[in-house]
Amino acid sequence: MSVSRRALLLGSVASVGLAGCDGIIASGGANNSAQGSAGSLLESKLDLPGRFKVPLPIPPVLSPVRTDGTTDYYEITQKVAQAQILPGVSTTVWGYNGIFPGPTLVSRAGRRTVVTHRNELPVPVSVHLHGGKVAPQHDGYPADLIMGTGPHSGHMGTMTTGPRDYVYDLDQPAATLWYHDHRMDFTGPQVYRGLAGFHLIKDDLEESLRLPSGDRDIPLMIADRAFEADGSFRYPSVDPSLTSTPGVTRDYVSGVLGDCILVNGAPWPVLEVEAARYRFRILNASNARRYSLTLDSGANFVQIGSDLGLLERPISRKKIEIAQAERYDVIVDFSGFRPGQQITMRNGNGRGGTADVMRFVVARTGSDDSRIPDKLAAREQLSPNQAVTSRQIVFARGGAEAHGMTLWTVNGKPFSEDYIVARPKLGTVEKWTIRALNVEHPFHIHLAGFQIMDGAQQGWKDTVNLDNGGSVDLLVKFAGFRGKYVLHCHNLEHEDMMMMANFEVV
């Protein structure tokens, strides 16, 4: 069943109206600078566990249900389940195959991956492969929904009932991608309840480098949460059923910051390591929190990759500033440590509990034939001379109102199906200047990869953080597919409150 795009537009604005003054408002939502992120701290209603006691979980790697000469086929059921996130406490999650994080998919560059998603949740969903070069009909457009078990009335857009296939050609280099929910107006709460997982792409070049691999190649999904007294996730939705009114309550319109730091779904976990090199694929899957990650005890991060794959050369970093949805692929060398030594990952933006992330404990020595090559991958370097057009994108509060409420906007307009902010030509490079007003905003664009001008060491990216009042020049390459996609703020509360726009590759 399909509803016209114009109907969707009207439905979308109407749903903003339904939010009422508690949903999207002009005041409140303090920027909690003590946490280094736009948003307000939501405190748990139960006692949080001690730090560095729970072992780090590793999400299971999903096996294909079948493969053929060109394609690997997977099946995922989105469902409600119980998880033990805090010791001795049961938490209801909405999970891919009922787990949070979801299972890790591992694809081979150049081979097609087909994921069949079945939705047993009470609400509609849309699945986006973040960082994937994906055809528009498989990109998880916010209004391209798989309907759930709940009532279907009141929804607009393209509605699939029953399972649907997402087809990923994955004509792109090895990279750490992730998949997450992207439902119109409700992405924030649905990701918060657990709809996020890793999707890794591997290729021959990466394997030839002899980077740490196997059980020394570990994804780390960092996400903050708060808990209710009964153990459920605490989130300030106006409508906790997520069926009618979108948005969060007055104090949280700038973002929701939890007081419990989870890594792979465990609070402040600990990982036993051997005295050897490890590769960590760090993802910030938080709704609104930004982290400034450091290691104590004199350990360093050696960055080998960013959002869209390997860098040209490794870069040693004392500190990693990671905004929502960014990925940092790093190697940490524990070989100089003795058994029993502890290395703690901290968050310089946090206070109290949120200043800690996780701990590594060196358990024993171990043989290690991995290496960190001086040259990683030869990647295309974009030049400003290639840019055929310049555009400006402004993320700000205001410039548009609906029913007396001020919205988060892109170039002064709230999201609507008909609002196309740019029509780049397939195969071209454009210079985009992104500006952020009022608070911090991480900019994310679907389909297209970009390089940061004056940021040559950052590699190919799909997400970039902007400080309040900040501006960044990007060279954006539009390759792969024609069609309509979205760009948006990856502060998920801002995104749900209209900070999103279409662009169409022509």
Ligand SMILES: [Cu+2]
């Ligand atoms: Cu924002």
